[in-house]
Amino acid sequence: MRNIKMTIEYDGGRYLGWQRLGDSDKTIQGKIENILSAMTGTEIEIIGSGRTDAGTHARGQVANFKTTSDMDLLAMRDHLIRYLPRDIVVKELEEVPERFHARYHAAGKTYSYHVWNNVVPSAFERHYSYHYPGQLDVDRMNEACQKLVGKHDFLGFSSLKKSKKSTFRTINDITIQQEGNLLHFSFTGEGFLYNMVRIMMGTILEIGAGTMEPEYIDAIFKSGIRSEAGMTVPSHGLFLDEVYYD
Template identity: 80%
Template sequence: MRNIKMTIEYDGGRYLGWQRLSDSDKTIQGKIENVLTSMIGTKIEIIGSGRTDAGAHAKGQVANFKTTSTMECAAMLDHLNRYLPRDIVVKEIEEVPERFHARYNANGKKYSYYVWNNNVPSAFERNYSYHLPVELDIDKMNEACSKLVGTHDFIGFSSLKKSKKSTVRTINEITIQKEGDLLHFTFIGEGFLYKMIRIIMGTILEIGAGTTEIASIDAIFKSGIRSEAGMTVPSQGLFLDEVYYN
């Protein structure tokens, strides 16, 4: 049995997220599995490093699948990119050890979130950023980012209702780069809860706009109450950039 690892990029704008759904064919996982199953001739199920939300994008999603097929990786790559929709691209395929697992072996992820910060919207960035036409205080947002870095219980910055599993996560780095009118936020951490980055972004932006105080971050960590955190920003500004493995 061979174990095949794929690195995938996609524009998630017209999809309902990564995870396969029983009642819809508009998922990234579903589209890739359909092409693989047709190509190999047996039902293929792929394991992703994690889910991405409906409308979110990826530049470096990782997935793996098991197969007895003898088809060369180069031929698989060619076939997938010939028959997948043009907004899903498999960038790399390689054979990996049998025990490799795209989700369980991942020990970190890098995400980006983009904000178009101008009174006038952008025709080109509208599908890949959140348009916020208010003045933002970069220094305050950087201060907020520094408070969020580290190991904390992020349940208050998540859309999880209740969880038997730990909601403690470690964020190693949050940075902000200003690229003209585009603000590029980068998140690097061991893992992220459901909608955690989008809620953190909403909180940071409200602090930058002056409608929320920086001290609210400590209060949210203490209470763990979702309603005390900021809005959930739209998904089109979110990209999964890279998944890290040992």
């Protein structure tokens, strides 16, 4: 039995997210599994490093699957590229030890979020960035980012209800880069809760706009109340850039 690791890039705009759904064929996982199953002649189930929401994109999603097929990896990749929709690309295949698990063995991830900050929207960036027309103070946003870095209870920055599972997460780094009207926010951490990046991003924008103070972040950590944090920004500006393994 071979264990194959995949690195996948996709435009999530027309899909209902990563996870396979029984009542729809519009998922990334479902599309890839269908091609792999037809290619190998056996039912294939792939394991992703994590779910991405409807509309979210990926430059470096990682998944793995097991197969008895002896097909060459390059031929396998070429087959996937040929038969998958053009907005899903398997960039790399690698044979890994049998125990490798794309989700359980992930040591960290980097997400990016892109904001088009201009009164006038962009015809070209509209599918891959959030249009925010108001003025933003980058220094205030950087201050907010530094408060979010470290190990904290991020319950208030997620869409989760209280549960027995830990909501503590460690953020290693958050950076902001400006390229004309585009603002690129990068979030690297050991793991992320449901909607955590999108809610942190909404909070950062509200602080940049002056409708919220950076100190509010400390209060949200303490209270764990979702409604005290900023908005949940739209999914189409979010990218899963890289998944890290020890």
